[in-house]
Amino acid sequence: MVFSPMRIPREDVRATGWTPVCAYADLLPERGVCALVGRSQIALFRTFEGRLFAVGNHDPFSGAQVLSRGIVGTRAGEPTVASPMHKQVFSLATGVCMDDPSAAVPTYPVRVAHGTVEVGVG
Amino acid sequence: MRVVVVGHGPTSSRLVETLAARGFEGRMTVLGEEPRAAYDRVALTSYLAGRSVEDLTYPVPEGVVLRLGSRVTGIDRESREVTTADGHVEPYDVLVLATGSSPFVPPVPGGELEGCFVYRTIDDLDAIREASAAATSGVVVGGGLLGLEAADALRGLGLTTHVVEMGGWLMPRQVDEGGGAVLRGHIEALGLGVHTGAGVKEIVAGPDGRVAGLVKADGETVEAQVVVFSAGVRPRDELAGPAGLEVGARGGIAVDDGMRTGDPAIYAVGECALHDGTLYGLVGPCLTMAEVAADRILGGGAVFARADPSTKLKLMGVEVAQFGAMDGALDVTFTDPVSGVYQKLFVSDDARTLLGGVCVGDATPYDTLRPFVGRDLPGVPGELLFSAGQANADLPEDAQVCSCNNVTKGRVCAAIAEDGLTDVAGIKAGTRAGTACGSCVPTLRRILAEAGVEASKALCEHFEHSRAELFDIVRVRGVTTFSQLVAEHGAGRGCEVCKPVVASILASLGNGHILDGEQAALQDTNDHFLANIQRNGTYSVVPRIPGGEITPDRLIVIGEVARDFGLYTKITGGQRIDLFGARVEQLPLIWKRLVDAGFESGHAYGKALRTVKSCVGSTWCRYGVQDAVGLAVSLELRYRGLRSPHKLKSAVSGCARECAEARGKDFGVIATERGWNLYVGGNGGFTPRHADLFAADLSTEELVRTIDRFVMFYVRTADRLQRTSAWLEQQGLDHVRKVVLEDSLGICADLDAQMERHVAAYADEWRAAIEDPEKLRRFVSFVNAPATPDPSIAFERERDQVKPVLIPLEAVRS
């Protein structure tokens, strides 16, 4: 069994304000991964067209750290992820829950630099 | 107020149900002679096909005092009390007689011999079943509706069966001579002996003193060890006469339009009541009487109007229907001797007003034309018969569509409009239409369609198609990716509803591993990790244990794996073992150990075959008649990995004691002396349903072929997340039987081939995953720290095992 780890030292968070987390190629279209930045869990998604989004991994409804494992899709054109626990749908752009706008998850800046995905947490 | 009801049959049951539903506040006591609560007598025969008593029994409203096995022997109108055979005295303010009828046994010599029965109660059926076990042939006296039903039952019990009817043709009360002749053709084709115009001279005994045969008036002897009398019924009015209540010349307790007897404190309802010179032998009018009496008891003024004696039934697969009058100035007949169809309409002399009709073999005109009885016909009579199938006749608002419950089209339409109903189930709940004999359900469907409320079939905002339509598109066009499908037939990029549906369709049609390429992104979370997510974000692991059979060595492996990874272990309700609390990054390591020991994925995560449970069967059990475990193992191996609209469950029992609970499964198998009985459409869960008998006494080969086709037809045509139970209700058991057993759609070869492809292409999903580094890359908690466990996951201990620590919801929300 082979894993191809990309260890990112945590100190980077403060140093640059941008934390590199993985290679862009590690992200599959319409699927998420989770990155651990400090104590924060960040869910990263790559849409079909190749755009990236980062939101909190914490599902406010179940309390579990699972949003990165949800199904990615669109609702009226807006990119979304559905919680794998009980299927509430969140906007990837705003973090607001489209089924219950009283709930929301944080969103984070995300960019690709030289093929590496970086999140703006720091 | 104390209401006492004598008799606990369908009518009595409807009476107390109506009183309770309308908030009656007094005391309700029911005294019933049978040892059990009221059950659906109309469906009595299904008891022999395996339906349970519980299933047939009506619910008893709260607060009703039920005294069973309690026959009332006398009414004292003076002191307002009734007395039972066991000496119990019950005082009343209002007494309702709902004593029904008893079968009429003609006074023929030998009629009391052992081996002679009637066909009315569950006890009768138990006795007939017992006697049939040692018999080879049977005869039914009476070729009417109930007689033919009894004959079918005897045939179902494996007896060579004859019907002896005194009249000139079968079912003389429902069909005319021409219809009787066509009906006879159908019945004989099923292997029954039919004797019409035949009186009974005597029943003769054999040397053991039991019935050995029936001698007809013409001297011919019909050999039979079981004789069932079904020569009509007589109202049970025996309490009325001695109490001084009026009884009709030909029986029946006389009542007025409010179901009241001569004594204002006493009502009579159901088959025992004589209204306006008429006795009713069908459940519909009886239930209406119950509702009228209930209304009167509550102080209302409801009246019972002469009821429509129309009937539509299906006997041994043959539709027979009669409505309105059975004669008229003119009649139009359509006969198709090849398919055995006979349809006749009776009309007024100007050929404009419909008076009645008779159908045998195809009762479509009953559904489309019955509401027009007494009205102007919506077309030329002959053409109406020819086109009855697609007759789009607009029913008038006041036409009665459900005669059992006296519901008009107007009421159904109003309920649809006001309550926003979208399906037959809603109409049933809202109006009661369709809840008794069910024969009006096709009409209800048509009204729904007419009202234009056909529920949208669109899967979601991305596809306007239903799942079944998408399945056909994918299959016929050979689509292999979601991207192609959504680009050509949908919009946007899909969602949590359509993606798993398409994933399942692609998997059903065999498109390789579910985590291959783009397919991976379509999978629901559980499928994506080949495991079931738990409340704290960990997963459970369920190895397949076919048929529930497992060797000690394999049990030990499971135990060792669970111990080494600190997993919570539990025996599931599916006869296997679930290991809980694995983190994503542990899943491949756990499965490596399991796969090496010979385990495979149990697909607990997939909408796919779950388990085929088994009982120990004939190998060990002293009652078993077939090898239940062997069959269960082979079925589980055959269908493992098959993706379907919803999960699929099965079970095999080694004898009728049914220890494996096969009748609660999507397809269940119960061993018989001669092979296997197949039951389909069972369900536990939210809406429990007992499975229907689909085919009996199949060889193993026939059984497997039938299940193959049944399952594949379901996979092709069911809606998303629709279990076989709901699907079967929607398609109709008869339709599915025709498709699967008679190949009515000509698709069986295709279904067979599709199943063969599935069986040949099966590969263990977990083995393929642990052997592929690409797939394994997803099994990490953190993309940037693959070896780090998720710090939010914590456990405490309970009963010597782990248990997830729950994060309080308030803490989470803030």
Ligand code: SRM
């Ligand atoms: C583990 C088990 C309970 C147990 O500890 O015994 C179980 C556990 C779950 N059941 Fe079940 N069911 C289990 C036997 C049953 C049974 C009994 C049986 O199969 O004989 C039933 C009733 C029979 C039936 O399905 O008709 C049953 C009816 C359901 C239902 C309701 C289905 C329905 O048609 O109404 C659901 C919900 C659903 O599927 O939509 C459900 C869903 C679930 C889910 C998948 C809920 C979820 O999404 O997390 C549970 C997750 C299992 C896991 O994490 O591994 N489970 N569940 C049983 C696993 C059996 C197995 O070995 O595969």
Ligand SMILES: Cc1cc2nc3c(=O)[nH]c(=O)nc-3n(C[C@H](O)[C@H](O)[C@H](O)COP(=O)(O)OP(=O)(O)OC[C@H]3O[C@@H](n4cnc5c(N)ncnc54)[C@H](O)[C@@H]3O)c2cc1C
């Ligand atoms: C095999 C079969 C198939 C049928 N199929 C159809 C069909 O397809 N369509 C249709 O419309 N109808 C059908 N019927 C007729 C239908 O079942 C009856 O119309 C219906 O049962 C009448 O209900 P009831 O409550 O009036 O009488 P019953 O069902 O006869 O109930 C009366 C009850 O009162 C009890 N009782 C009688 N006297 C006393 C007493 N003195 N003290 C205490 N209890 C007493 C009896 O034991 C019985 O349990 C069928 C009947 C049978 C037997």
Ligand code: SF4
């Ligand atoms: S179903 Fe029959 S064979 Fe199976 S265990 Fe029960 S009694 Fe024995």
Ligand code: FES
């Ligand atoms: S006509 Fe019997 S249920 Fe409607």
